[in-house]
Amino acid sequence: MDAIVLWLTSLFPQMAVPTARLIVHIVYAAILSFVAPVVLVVAFTYMERKVIARIQDRVGPNRAGPLGMLQGFADAIKMLTKEDITPAGADRIVYNLAPGLAVIGVVLVFAVLPVAPGVIGTDLSIGILYVVAVGGIGTMAVLMAGWSSNNKYALLSAFRVVAQLVAYEIPMVIAIIIVVLTAGSMRMGDIIAAQNVPFLFTLPVAFFIFFVANIAEIGRSPFDLLEAESEIIAGFHVEYSGMKFAFFFIGEYMHLFVSAGIATTLFLGGWRGPGASEASILGALLGFVYFLAKTVLLIFAMMWVRGTFPRFRIDHLLDFGWKFLVPVGLLTLVAVALVLKLPFLSSPVLQWVGLLVANVAVIVVALAAVSLAARRTRSVALRSVAGAER
Amino acid sequence: MNNPTIEKLKTQFPDAVQDVSEFRGDAVVTLSRETLLDAARFLRDDPDLQYNLLVDLTSVDRRDLGIEPRFATVYELYSIPKNHRVRLKVPLPWDDATEMPECPSVTEVWPAANWHEREAYDLMGIEFAGHPWLRRILMPDNWVGHPLRKDYPLGGEPVYFTADREDPRFAHLGRQTMEGPSYPSELPEGVDSETHLVINMGPQHPATHGVLRLAVELEGERIVSANPDIGYLHSGFEKTGENRRYEKFIPYTDRMDYLAGMNNNLAYVLTVEKLLGVEVPPRAQYIRVILAELQRIASHLFWLATHAHDVSGTIHSLLMYCLRERERILDIFEMFCGARLTTTGMSVGGLRRDIPGAFPDAVRAFVRDFRGYLKEYEAMLTDNPIWLSRLKGIGVLKADDAIALGVTGPMLRAAGISFDLRKAQPYSSYDHFDFDIPTATESDSYARYLVRLREMEQSLRIVEQAINRLPGGPVRTDDRKVAPPPREEIDRSMESLIHHFKLYTEGYKPPVGEVYGMAENPKGVLGFYLVSDGSAIPYRLRVRGPSFVNLQATNLLAQGHLLSDLVTLIGSIDIVLGEVDR
Numbered sequence: 001m002d003a004i005v006l007w008l009t010s011l012f013p014q015m016a017v018p019t020a021r022l023i024v025h026i027v028y029a030a031i032l033s034f035v036a037p038v039v040l041v042v043a044f045t046y047m048e049r050k051v052i053a054r055i056q057d058r059v060g061p062n063r064a065g066p067l068g069m070l071q072g073f074a075d076a077i078k079m080l081t082k083e084d085i086t087p088a089g090a091d092r093i094v095y096n097l098a099p100g101l102a103v104i105g106v107v108l109v110f111a112v113l114p115v116a117p118g119v120i121g122t123d124l125s126i127g128i129l130y131v132v133a134v135g136g137i138g139t140m141a142v143l144m145a146g147w148s149s150n151n152k153y154a155l156l157s158a159f160r161v162v163a164q165l166v167a168y169e170i171p172m173v174i175a176i177i178i179v180v181l182t183a184g185s186m187r188m189g190d191i192i193a194a195q196n197v198p199f200l201f202t203l204p205v206a207f208f209i210f211f212v213a214n215i216a217e218i219g220r221s222p223f224d225l226l227e228a229e230s231e232i233i234a235g236f237h238v239e240y241s242g243m244k245f246a247f248f249f250i251g252e253y254m255h256l257f258v259s260a261g262i263a264t265t266l267f268l269g270g271w272r273g274p275g276a277s278e279a280s281i282l283g284a285l286l287g288f289v290y291f292l293a294k295t296v297l298l299i300f301a302m303m304w305v306r307g308t309f310p311r312f313r314i315d316h317l318l319d320f321g322w323k324f325l326v327p328v329g330l331l332t333l334v335a336v337a338l339v340l341k342l343p344f345l346s347s348p349v350l351q352w353v354g355l356l357v358a359n360v361a362v363i364v365v366a367l368a369a370v371s372l373a374a375r376r377t378r379s380v381a382l383r384s385v386a387g388a389e390r
Numbered sequence: 391m392n393n394p395t396i397e398k399l400k401t402q403f404p405d406a407v408q409d410v411s412e413f414r415g416d417a418v419v420t421l422s423r424e425t426l427l428d429a430a431r432f433l434r435d436d437p438d439l440q441y442n443l444l445v446d447l448t449s450v451d452r453r454d455l456g457i458e459p460r461f462a463t464v465y466e467l468y469s470i471p472k473n474h475r476v477r478l479k480v481p482l483p484w485d486d487a488t489e490m491p492e493c494p495s496v497t498e499v500w501p502a503a504n505w506h507e508r509e510a511y512d513l514m515g516i517e518f519a520g521h522p523w524l525r526r527i528l529m530p531d532n533w534v535g536h537p538l539r540k541d542y543p544l545g546g547e548p549v550y551f552t553a554d555r556e557d558p559r560f561a562h563l564g565r566q567t568m569e570g571p572s573y574p575s576e577l578p579e580g581v582d583s584e585t586h587l588v589i590n591m592g593p594q595h596p597a598t599h600g601v602l603r604l605a606v607e608l609e610g611e612r613i614v615s616a617n618p619d620i621g622y623l624h625s626g627f628e629k630t631g632e633n634r635r636y637e638k639f640i641p642y643t644d645r646m647d648y649l650a651g652m653n654n655n656l657a658y659v660l661t662v663e664k665l666l667g668v669e670v671p672p673r674a675q676y677i678r679v680i681l682a683e684l685q686r687i688a689s690h691l692f693w694l695a696t697h698a699h700d701v702s703g704t705i706h707s708l709l710m711y712c713l714r715e716r717e718r719i720l721d722i723f724e725m726f727c728g729a730r731l732t733t734t735g736m737s738v739g740g741l742r743r744d745i746p747g748a749f750p751d752a753v754r755a756f757v758r759d760f761r762g763y764l765k766e767y768e769a770m771l772t773d774n775p776i777w778l779s780r781l782k783g784i785g786v787l788k789a790d791d792a793i794a795l796g797v798t799g800p801m802l803r804a805a806g807i808s809f810d811l812r813k814a815q816p817y818s819s820y821d822h823f824d825f826d827i828p829t830a831t832e833s834d835s836y837a838r839y840l841v842r843l844r845e846m847e848q849s850l851r852i853v854e855q856a857i858n859r860l861p862g863g864p865v866r867t868d869d870r871k872v873a874p875p876p877r878e879e880i881d882r883s884m885e886s887l888i889h890h891f892k893l894y895t896e897g898y899k900p901p902v903g904e905v906y907g908m909a910e911n912p913k914g915v916l917g918f919y920l921v922s923d924g925s926a927i928p929y930r931l932r933v934r935g936p937s938f939v940n941l942q943a944t945n946l947l948a949q950g951h952l953l954s955d956l957v958t959l960i961g962s963i964d965i966v967l968g969e970v971d972r
Contacts, residue, residue: 056710152589156611156953221702222776233596310702310776313954314611 003118003281028121032110037103041253042072047296048303055307079249082242087150090239094148098141099240099247105137106254113261114188116271116288117278127188128176131262132169135217138255139165142219145248146236157235160314164216164223167321172213174329178206178336179266182355192270196348200267202355205332205362207267209325214259215302216321218252222309223317260298261291268294328366335362393417395439395476403429408481413903414664418477423493426480430499433467433476441467441476442793444496445908446917446934447506449514453540455923459483461491461516466906466917466934470793470809477906482516495520502796505942513538513628523579528621528971531576537629544633578617581607586614593622597700597957600967604944608953616948616956618941623971631931635897636662637738639931644732646935647969649692652685652723653911655736660817661907661918662738665900668872674740674865675819680753680856681726681735682818683849687760688719689912690842690849694767697839697961701780708770715763722752738898739873740866753857757850764846772840781836785947785959788833795946796939799914801963804841805833811910823855835962842964872898897926904930913937913964935969 008020046061046069053060061068086095109131111121124130139161146158180186182203183194200207216223237248264270276287312320335358342354393412399419400407406425411418421429433441446466453460465478484491490511495518496503507518508527515536518524526533535542577583592603601622607614627646631639643654656678663670670678695712702708720730725746727735735741771777787797789805802809810827812820828844830837866873874893875886904921914936921930940963947959 052707056707057714058710152587156589159611307707308770310698310771310774310780311954312776313780313952315952316776316779 003278003284025121028119032121033107036110037107037250037254038076040257041250042076044253044256044299045072045075045249047299048306051300051303052307055304076246079242079246082245084244085239085241087239089150091148091150094144095239096244098145098148099244099251101137101141101144102248102251103254105134105141106251106258108134108137109258109262112188113258114192114265114270115261115291116284117276118284119288120188123187123189126186128180128186128191128262128266132173132176135169138251141251142236145240149236149239151239153233154236154238157238161219161236163314163318164219164321167318168213168216168223168325171209171321171325171329172217174326174333175206175210175213176266178203178329178333181333181336181340188265188270192265192272195269195272197352198267198269198272202352203267203332203336203359204356205328205359205366206336207263209329209332210263210266211298211301213321213325214263215305216317218255218259218302220256220302221306222311224311256299256302257295260295260302263298264291264294268298270294324366324370328362331365332359332362335359393476395419395433395474398436398439399429399433402432414667414905416475416477416905418479418904420479420481423480423482426478427494427496427499429478430465430496433478434499438472440469440471443468443470443798444500444502444506444796445475445915446906446919446932447496447503447510448919448932448934449510449516449538450921450930451514451538451540455929459491461514463493463510463516464919464932465496466919470807470814473814475906488517490515490517492517492519494518497521500796501794502939502942505938512536515539525576526621528624530621537626538632542629544629578605578615581605581615581617583607591616591956597960599696599960599965602941602960602965602967602970604956606948606953606956611952611954613948613951613953613956616945618944620938620941620967620970623967625972627972628931628933631933632928634928635926636900636928637897639928640737641732641734644734645968646933646972647689647911647913647916647937647966648731649966650685650689650912651731651733652681652735653689653909654916655734656682656818657907657909657911657916658918659736659738660909661905661920662900664907665903665905665920665922666738666872666898667901668739668867668869670740670818670867671864672819672861673744673863676822676856676860677741677745677865678736678818679820679823680853681723683852683856684719684722684753684756686849686912687846687853688716690846691716691719693842693912693961693964694839697958697964698771700957700961701777708767711763711767715760718756718759722749722756725749725752737866737873739869740864742866744865750857750860753853757854757857760850761847764843768843772843778836780954780958781839781962782832782834784835784951784955785962786832786834787943787947791946792833792943795943797914797943799911799936799940799964800838800841800845801914801940801943803827803829804837806831811908811915815908817909820852822859823852825849825852835958838962899924899926908934911936913966913969914940933972935972937963937965937967937969938972941965941970 004024005017005020008024009015009017012020049071050060050068061071064070064074086092112124112127112130114120114123142161143158146154146161149155179191179199182199183191185191185194237245240248271287271291273287273290275283276290277283336355339351339354339358344350396407396410396417396419400410403421403425406422406429407419408422409420411420433439444465445468447463449461449463451461459481461482461484463480463482465480466475467478468475480493482491482493493516495507497507497520504522505527507521508524510516511518511521511524512526512529513536525531529537577588581588587608589606589608590603591606592598593601598604603619603622605617605619607616627642630642634642640655640658643658644651646654691712695709695716698708698712723733723735724730726749727733727742729735787801787805789802789807792802792805793807798809806829808827808829811817812825813827825848828841828848830841870886870889871893874890875883879886880890900922902922902924904919906917906919908915908917910916915934916936917932917934919930919932919934920928923929944959944963947963948956951959
């Protein structure tokens with residue numbers, strides 16, 4: 001971004017550097033808040049539908065445009081022409097505010113997302129803390145939508161969303177703390193710089209916790225309880241139509257991208273890769289490609305899970321969050337903190353190995369505890385089914 | 391006639407047994423109204439009799455038969471431990487002073503009678519004294535009259551639509567745009583809408599498998615009660631059947647449980663054949679078994695698909711996988727009779743035509759491939775921890791409760807009762823084949839899941855044996871009074887031409903009498919009760935849909951579970967609303 005500022009000032013010699021910086025940032029913000037939603041939603045709905053279709057032995061969208069690639073635009077046009085409905089008895093102000101908030105909450109996160117070397121809205125010193133703080137706005141939007149719709153199903157969904165997001169915010173924060181501890185900073189740039197070996201390989205447990213909590217945070221299958229259409233129809237957005245519904249939709253798919261992007265930054269080394277550097281435009285582009293590739297890979301994994309997993313029940317979901325993810329997270333946190341302070345692990349390589357060993361040890365302990373618990377409650381259903389009356 | 395049941399009843403209630411008759415092996419005991427409850431308790435509790443399953447409860451309006459008194463209730467009883475049946479008939483003396491004839495309710499003896507009695511009250515206008523909540527069940531609450539009475543005309547009722555009443559475009563529809571009289575909606579008894587959240591699940595809801603409405607009383611997300619409200623799809627199949635020739639009702643049976651058309655066809659034609667006393671050639675019987683078992687697999691596949699879909703959310707892949715295999719079964723049906731869903735695949739006296747040459751190979755190929763697919767499904771679900779946690783311990787229906795509620799089919803077998811009519815009272819040469827009845831003891835949703843999966847395996851075994859041992863010969867009876875003669879015979883024989891003419895202008899006329907036919911459908915016991923007055927049209931046609939009876943268990947199953955479990959439960963009961971409402 002500094003390169004662009006320099007280029008601008010060289011192009012217009014009379015322009016001051018702060019002015020050029022302001023212009024660049026305004027343009028970047030405009031791209032993020034107006035272009036990115038459209039591009040991301042169209043791209044990822046298409047990708048999701050194609051991926052799920054392949055998993056399910058179907059073809060997927062193939063009518064609009066070549067290979068159905070314009071399907072997203074067709075859907076957008078359809079959404080725009082739909083009637084805008086407000087249910088009787090709805091709390092109008094809150095009801096109309098909620099869809100906007102759902103998108104704003106996600107767009108705000110973009111501000112600290114390093115999408116390419118040097119390209120970041122603002123490299124806050126508390127970058128990752130900001131992400132967690134702003135993430136709460138999305139929850140608020142869902143709660144507001146569910147509450148104001150004057151619909152019992154939406155209300156149930158609002159109950160669920162509070163329980164679920166509180167339960168999964170905590171393991172997510174623990175996973176983030178582990179990363180911050182290891183990187184020694186909350187600044188996104190520093191976290192990326194610290195990953196000479198991506199944290200995925202040194203902190204696999206933290207990655208797993210973050211990934212699962214992330215899926216729950218976005219509310220995707222198998223944690224899609226807040227919009228479980230077979231139970232509570234569509235949950236919080238059951239009464240929304242047209243563009244207001246589309247806003248939730250946009251919010252969801254941007255959230256998908258953003259959270260995968262954060263996971264990439266925290267665990268996969270962000271834009272880092274061979275040849276990616278801040279020095280040249282080419283290096284920056286290469287970094288952007290790396291970032292995109294890693295993010296799409298994570299998104300693909302989430303879609304894969306979505307296509308093949310049954311849905312959790314609300315109490316099982318809370319159990320899993322509180323009784324498994326949180327203890328395992330805390331255990332890892334302690335283990336990582338210890339390893340980092342061990343005096344004989346002075347060289348980075350030794351420290352990586354130490355972290356990995358600590359993580360593997362946590363996995364072993366956790367699995368042993370789970371299988372012990374499972375053995376205690378396992379019933380004999382499988383064995384009891386037998387062909388009687390032979 | 392030395393039926394031990396009748397002997398016992400006669401000695402126990404010497405004054406009450408008014409008449410005993412037998413027709414085509416069905417024993418009918420006519421009892422007086424006053425002793426019905428005592429006799430019912432005796433039949434259920436006597437150690438030699440143990441009639442624990444009330445298969446069906448219905449009623450007959452005998453106005454046109456010229457029998458007094460006009461109304462009678464009919465109880466079809468079956469003893470699972472003793473494997474015998476008896477039918478009770480209770481004439482209801484009625485003076486026109488009272489609005490409806492009265493009959494004591496047997497709900498305290500067999501809780502299964504609850505909905506049956508409501509249906510008889512609704513459609514026939516019989517008051518059941520002692521019924522816990524006697525309300526209309528299929529017709530709207532404000533309906534006038536009782537459709538199954540013989541003095542109730544077929545058609546001609548005004549249809550009320552409130553929509554578009556003022557619209558000039560619909561003016562020509564005249565009376566159809568009248569406003570319906572409004573009536574207060576009523577919550578089921580005991581529902582507390584002050585302190586609990588009452589939500590209307592359905593009639594338009596993705597997980598209710600059709601137009602089922604559940605008034606669900608919630609405390610938080612925990613279910614206090616879940617009361618099914620049915621009848622949205624009621625289309626009067628029984629009344630229609632009483633105005634059609636026997637053969638003409640077969641297409642209607644397809645449309646009851648539309649996922650198991652072949653099984654419905656089979657149950658119905660078996661009942662009519664029993665009434666006529668017709669023998670079906672062995673080849674036709676074997677082909678019927680193949681079709682029925684393939685249909686059972688198709689029905690279970692659809693159940694598995696939608697069940698996984700309900701439990702998991704929009705896009706669980708199993709939905710598509712199961713439908714892919716079901717498609718192949720439907721292709722086989724298409725090969726046989728040209729139809730895929732509403733097959734009308736069987737006809738009275740056998741089959742309309744023989745199987746095409748490519749049929750056996752297609753069936754064999756399917757059986758071979760499907761074994762592998764079944765393993766694939768199991769790999770996806772059987773040991774999946776989320777699937778286990780969603781199904782295990784959900785909706786436990788103990789064997790005693792299940793039998794008392796009249797629940798049959800996989801739900802009963804998952805409770806450890808090895809009851810399957812294909813074994814207990816073999817029909818259509820099911821006794822020629824070697825197969826097991828899968829059972830489980832947990833009686834929860836997971837047990838029902840496992841039982842249905844194992845049943846698919848057993849069905850494959852039956853299909854394989856039948857296709858490999860398929861006998862030759864004709865596929866239709868040579869009784870010219872029932873089945874038309876072959877085309878070339880009409881050219882040669884005057885007699886055949888006359889038979890052909892009579893059959894298509896008048897139809898066949900069974901002798902006067904009544905039979906009850908049952909068959910094991912994918913969802914449970916499907917029963918048909920036919921009363922013949924000697925004409926070509928059934929005098930009384932009654933359908934006992936397994937979905938209708940099994941659905942009664944919903945409230946018992948759901949209590950104390952979470953709202954999410956209700957979806958699992960509806961799936962694991964496996965209902966088709968077309969059959970529930972008929």
